[in-house]
Amino acid sequence: MIRSLALCCLSLWALVQDPQALVERLNEESVQARNEAYLQLLREKPRDALPLIEAQAPNWRVEAQELALYIAQSYPTDQSLPCLKRWSTAKPALLAAGAGAQLLRLGYSENEQELLKTLRRPGLSAADWSRIVPKFYGLRSAELTRALVERIRIETDPNALRTLLEHFLVVEEASVQPAVQARLSQAQLPAEPRISLLAYLLARGDESRVQDLLPLLQAEGASALTRHLRFFQAAPRMPEPLLAWVAKIAESSASYVAQSALTVLAQFATAKDLAVLERLVDHKDITVSKAALDALLKRTGTVPRESLLRTLQGPDPARALAAADALRRADDDSGYARVCELARQSSAQQAEALRVLSRFVREDSGALLIEALAAEDLAVRRAAEQGLREFLPKYFPYRRFDWTSTSYRAEGSREQRASGLTQIRAFWDSARKR
Amino acid sequence: MLERALAWEDPNAEARTVWLCIDATASLSSTGLPEALSALLDQPNFALGKLKVGVHKVGAKQVLLPPSEDRTALLEALRAALAQPDESIQDLYSELRMLCQLLGARAGERAILLASLENGDAENDIEATVQKLKATKTRLFVLGSESYLADSYWAERSYSEAPRDCELRGGDNAIIDLPFGWLFQIGSPNEATPSGFGDYALSRLVAASEGKLFLYQAASSAAHQCMTLGSCLFCSNDHIASKEYYRRALLEALAPSLAPRTQVLEQWASDPYAKATLTAWRAALQAGLVRGSPPRAGHLTFVDGNAQGKANLLTDGKPDRNVARAETALKECKRILSALEKDLERIDASSGSPRARAIAEFCACMLDVTQVNLIGYIGWCEELAPRWFDDAANVLPPEIRPLEGDPKRASIGFSTRSLCHGARPFLAIELPGGARLREALSALDQRIQRFEERYAHTPYVVALHRQGIAIFHQVFNSRLVERPRPRSKSGEENGPSSGTPRPGRAGRSSASGTGPTSGGGG
Numbered sequence: 006m007i008r009s010l011a012l013c014c015l016s017l018w019a020l021v022q023d024p025q026a027l028v029e030r031l032n033e034e035s036v037q038a039r040n041e042a043y044l045q046l047l048r049e050k051p052r053d054a055l056p057l058i059e060a061q062a063p064n065w066r067v068e069a070q071e072l073a074l075y076i077a078q079s080y081p082t083d084q085s086l087p088c089l090k091r092w093s094t095a096k097p098a099l100l101a102a103g104a105g106a107q108l109l110r111l112g113y114s115e116n117e118q119e120l121l122k123t124l125r126r127p128g129l130s131a132a133d134w135s136r137i138v139p140k141f142y143g144l145r146s147a148e149l150t151r152a153l154v155e156r157i158r159i160e161t162d163p164n165a166l167r168t169l170l171e172h173f174l175v176v177e178e179a180s181v182q183p184a185v186q187a188r189l190s191q192a193q194l195p196a197e198p199r200i201s202l203l204a205y206l207l208a209r210g211d212e213s214r215v216q217d218l219l220p221l222l223q224a225e226g227a228s229a230l231t232r233h234l235r236f237f238q239a240a241p242r243m244p245e246p247l248l249a250w251v252a253k254i255a256e257s258s259a260s261y262v263a264q265s266a267l268t269v270l271a272q273f274a275t276a277k278d279l280a281v282l283e284r285l286v287d288h289k290d291i292t293v294s295k296a297a298l299d300a301l302l303k304r305t306g307t308v309p310r311e312s313l314l315r316t317l318q319g320p321d322p323a324r325a326l327a328a329a330d331a332l333r334r335a336d337d338d339s340g341y342a343r344v345c346e347l348a349r350q351s352s353a354q355q356a357e358a359l360r361v362l363s364r365f366v367r368e369d370s371g372a373l374l375i376e377a378l379a380a381e382d383l384a385v386r387r388a389a390e391q392g393l394r395e396f397l398p399k400y401f402p403y404r405r406f407d408w409t410s411t412s413y414r415a416e417g418s419r420e421q422r423a424s425g426l427t428q429i430r431a432f433w434d435s436a437r438k439r
Numbered sequence: 440m441l442e443r444a445l446a447w448e449d450p451n452a453e454a455r456t457v458w459l460c461i462d463a464t465a466s467l468s469s470t471g472l473p474e475a476l477s478a479l480l481d482q483p484n485f486a487l488g489k490l491k492v493g494v495h496k497v498g499a500k501q502v503l504l505p506p507s508e509d510r511t512a513l514l515e516a517l518r519a520a521l522a523q524p525d526e527s528i529q530d531l532y533s534e535l536r537m538l539c540q541l542l543g544a545r546a547g548e549r550a551i552l553l554a555s556l557e558n559g560d561a562e563n564d565i566e567a568t569v570q571k572l573k574a575t576k577t578r579l580f581v582l583g584s585e586s587y588l589a590d591s592y593w594a595e596r597s598y599s600e601a602p603r604d605c606e607l608r609g610g611d612n613a614i615i616d617l618p619f620g621w622l623f624q625i626g627s628p629n630e631a632t633p634s635g636f637g638d639y640a641l642s643r644l645v646a647a648s649e650g651k652l653f654l655y656q657a658a659s660s661a662a663h664q665c666m667t668l669g670s671c672l673f674c675s676n677d678h679i680a681s682k683e684y685y686r687r688a689l690l691e692a693l694a695p696s697l698a699p700r701t702q703v704l705e706q707w708a709s710d711p712y713a714k715a716t717l718t719a720w721r722a723a724l725q726a727g728l729v730r731g732s733p734p735r736a737g738h739l740t741f742v743d744g745n746a747q748g749k750a751n752l753l754t755d756g757k758p759d760r761n762v763a764r765a766e767t768a769l770k771e772c773k774r775i776l777s778a779l780e781k782d783l784e785r786i787d788a789s790s791g792s793p794r795a796r797a798i799a800e801f802c803a804c805m806l807d808v809t810q811v812n813l814i815g816y817i818g819w820c821e822e823l824a825p826r827w828f829d830d831a832a833n834v835l836p837p838e839i840r841p842l843e844g845d846p847k848r849a850s851i852g853f854s855t856r857s858l859c860h861g862a863r864p865f866l867a868i869e870l871p872g873g874a875r876l877r878e879a880l881s882a883l884d885q886r887i888q889r890f891e892e893r894y895a896h897t898p899y900v901v902a903l904h905r906q907g908i909a910i911f912h913q914v915f916n917s918r919l920v921e922r923p924r925p926r927s928k929s930g931e932e933n934g935p936s937s938g939t940p941r942p943g944r945a946g947r948s949s950a951s952g953t954g955p956t957s958g959g960g961g
Binding site: 211 | 465469474524673680836870
C-alpha cells in the first residue's frame with residue numbers, strides 16, 4: 006500500500022518535472038487520465054506547458070480541446086492572450102469559437118468578425134454546435150446575438166437549443182421571442198425542443214402557451230423538469246397547473262429530481278402547496294427532507310421551532326444536524342451544543358457535523374475544527390479543513406488568510422499534516438489571546 | 440386589479456369608458472397583462488359594448504386605440520404597447536391630464552388604469568393632476584410597484600436630469616422623513632427598504648380620485664439577502680429573516696399621509712416625535728454623522744456638502760491623526776443620542792403619529808450604531824492600522840501579512856457587515872476596540888432587541904438590518920492603466936457611447952428586486 010502510494014507520488018512528481026508528458030496526458034483515451042492531468046495543470050500552471058498545449062491542441066480529440074481551452078483561460082491574461090489569438094483562427098471550430106468568445110469577454114471586440122466567420126463555416130455539425138454554444142453563455146455582443154438568434158430557428162440538437170435559450174435567459178434580447186414563436190409554429194417539431202421553447206416563453210413571463218407546455222411535460226415526465234430547471238427558476242410567476250405538476254413530482258420522484266422540484270417550490274409555492282412541503286420534511290431521504298425544510302422556511306419565513314427542537318433531541322444524528330442548521334438560519338442557537346457533541350464523536354455523521362459547525366461563528370467552533378484536522382478519517386479532515394477555511398475569515402474579519410501558507414493538507418502525509426497542524430494551532434493560540 | 444378598473448360603479452349607468460395607460464417597460468412586459476385582460480373580457484359582466492376601452496402608450500405622440508368595443512383590436516393594441524419597452528424616464532402625470540381631457544368629452548362613468556412599474560417617481564404637478572381627475576370625475580386605478588421607504592435615491596443624485604417640468608422624488612411619503620446617509624454606512628436603507636406602499640404621487644392621485652392602487656410583485660422576487668455587497672459574516676446566504684416579512688395590520692398603522700405635500704410637511708413639523716427627530720437630525724448633520732439634509736418647506740432634500748466633507752476627513756490622512764477627530768465625533772454622537780432619548784421620554788405617545796415615532800426610534804438606533812462604528816474606528820486606528828505595514832509583524836500561517844505597499848499612498852476605506860442577525864454575533868468575533876467596543880455592542884444589542892420587539896414585520900426593522908457594523912481597511916490610490924482604444928480600419932473611430940437617458944438604478948426594478956415579501960399595502 007505504502008509502496009504503491011509512493012510510486013504514485015513519484016510519478017506525479019515526475020510529471021511536474023516533465024510538462025511535455027503532462028500535456029500529452031490531456032489527450033489520452035482514458036477519461037480519468039485526462040482529468041488528472043487537467044486538474045494538475047490547472048493547479049500548478051507550469052509556464053512551459055501553455056506553449057505546448059497551444060501547439061498540440063488543434064490535433065487533439067474534441068474532449069481534450071475543451072480541457073485545453075479551460076486551462077488556457079485559467080492562465081494570467083498576459084500569458085494566455087497569444088495562445089487565444091492564434092486559436093481564434095484555428096481549424097478546429099471548438100478551439101476557434103472558444104478562444105474567440107474568451108477574447109470578446111476580455112474586451113478584444115476586434116476579434117468579433119473572426120468569431121462570426123467561424124460560426125458561418127460550412128459543415129459545422131449539430132455536435133459541434135452543442136459544444137460551441139455553451140462558450141457564449143452570457144456573452145453580450147450585438148452581432149453575435151443576431152447570429153445566435155438565427156440559430157434558434159434552425160438548431161436541431163435539443164441540447165444545443167436548450168443551451169442557446171439558457172444563454173438568452175441571461176442576455177435579454179427582444180428578437181428572441183419572435184424567433185421562438187416562429188420555431189414553435191413548425192408542425193413537425195419534436196417534444197423536447199418544443200418544451201424548451203415553451204419553457205423559455207414562460208421564463209420571459211409569457212403564460213399564453215402554458216396549456217401547450219403542461220401536457221408535454223406530463224408526457225415527458227420528471228426528467229424534463231431537471232433539464233429545464235433554469236427556465237422555471239427564471240420565470241416571474243408560476244401558473245397554478247404547472248405548480249401542481251411540480252408539487253406532484255416533488256412527492257413522487259427520486260431524490261435528485263425531487264430536490265429540483267423543491268427548488269421551484271421554494272420559489273413559488275403558495276399556501277396550497279405548504280402541506281406537500283410539510284409532508285416532505287419527514288421524507289426518508291435526508292437530502293429531500295432538508296430541501297423541503299429549506300423550501301418551507303423560504304416560503305413561510307418562519308421555522309417550525311417546536312418540531313425542529315424535537316428532531317434535535319431525536320435519535321437520528323443526520324436529522325438532528327439538519328434541524329440545528331435550520332434553527333441557526335433563523336438566529337436560534339439551540340442546536341449548537343448538539344452539533345458540538347456530534348462534531349467531537351467519531352462517527353459517520355462527524356464530517357457533516359463539522360460542516361454545520363463551521364457555520365456557527367464562535368470560538369468553540371474554531372477549536373473543534375482545528376482538533377478535527379487530526380482525525381484519522383479523510384472525509385472528516387476534509388470537512389474540517391474546508392470548514393476552517395470558511396470560518397477563519399469570518400471569525401477574524403481584520404485578518405487575511407492564505408491556506409497555502411500552511412503545510413496542512415487533509416490528503417497529505419501524516420508528517421505533513423502534523424507539521425501543518427502545529428502551525429495552525431500556534432496561530433490559533435496566539436490570535437485568540439488578542 | 441383589471442376587474443376593479445373595468446367594473447361598473449353603477450349597474451344602471453349608460454356607458455363606461457376606461458383608458459388603459461401603459462408605461463411600457465421590460466418589467467411590465469412580464470406581468471401577463473394581455474392574458475389577464477383577455478380572460479376578463481370572456482366574463483359576461485365585462486362584455487364590451489356599453490363598456491369601451493382605449494389604449495394609450497406613455498410617451499407615444501398619438502393614442503394607440505381610441506375607446507373601442509372591438510375586443511381583438513383592444514388586445515392587439517395592448518400587446519403592441521408592451522412590445523417595445525422603453526426604459527427612459529417618462530412623465531406619467533402630463534399624460535394622465537391629457538387622458539382626463541379626452542375623457543371629459545365622454546358620457547357616463549370614466550376611469551383610467553395606469554400600468555407603470557418604474558416612473559411614478561418622476562413627478563409633474565401632482566395637484567394639477569388631482570384637480571383634472573376631480574374636474575372630469577375620473578377614477579384612477581394604478582398597477583404600480585412598491586416604493587422604497589422615504590426613498591432618498593434621487594436626493595443623493597441631485598445632478599440627474601429629469602424630463603421637462605418633472606422633479607425626481609419617489610418614496611412612499613411626500614417628504615424624506617427618514618434620516619439618510621449615515622457615517623460609515625455603505626448605502627442608505629432609504630434606497631433598499633421596500634415600504635409596503637406605492638409611490639406617494641400615484642397614491643395621492645388614487646386616493647383623491649377614489650380609485651385604487653395595486654402593487655405588483657413578481658412571485659420570484661422575495662429572496663432575502665443579508666448583504667447587498669459582499670458576504671454576511673454570520674450565515675452562508677441562507678438566513679431566514681422572519682422579522683422582515685411585513686404584516687398588513689402593522690403596515691397600515693405606519694402608513695404615510697396622502698395629503699398634499701405642503702400639508703404633509705406641516706403635519707410632520709408639528710408632530711412631537713418628528714420634532715425630536717428633526718433636532719437630532721440637524722445636530723447629526725452639523726457633526727458630520729449623517730449627510731442627507733432634513734426636509735424643509737420649498738426645498739428639495741439633498742446631500743449636505745459640509746456634512747459629507749466632515750465624514751471624508753475620517754477617511755483621509757493617517758489613522759493615528761484621525762483618532763482625535765473620531766473621539767470628538769463620538770462625544771457629539773453620544774450627546775445627540777442622549778438628548779434625543781430625553782426628548783422621546785417626554786413625549787405623550789398619543790400625541791404623535793406612529794410613523795414619526797418609528798422614525799425617531801430608528802434614528803436613536805442609528806446614532807447608537809454610529810457610536811459603535813466610531814469606537815470600532817478608533818480601535819482600528821490605534822490597534823491595527825499602525826501594524827499593517829510593519830514588515831516585522833509577527834504573522835503565523837495560515838494568516839498572511841495584511842498589506843504590502845507604500846503607506847504614504849494609502850487612505851482609509853470600509854465595508855459594512857449587516858445588522859441582519861442583530862449586534863450580539865459581533866461580540867463573538869475578533870474586532871478592535873476592546874472592552875469599550877464590547878460594552879457598546881452589548882448596549883446596541885439591547886436597543887436593537889427593543890426596537891425589533893416593537894417594529895418586527897415592518898419596514899423599519901428591515902431598514903435597520905440594511906445598515907451595518909463597519910470593518911475598516913486601507914485602500915491604495917490605484918494607478919489606472921488604460922488599454923488603448925481599438926481603432927476601426929475604415930470609417931469613424933469607435934467613440935464612447937453616449938450615456939443612457941436614465942441613470943442606472945440597479946436592483947430597483949420591481950420584477951427583479953430582492954426585497955422581502957411585504958404583504959401588500961397601499
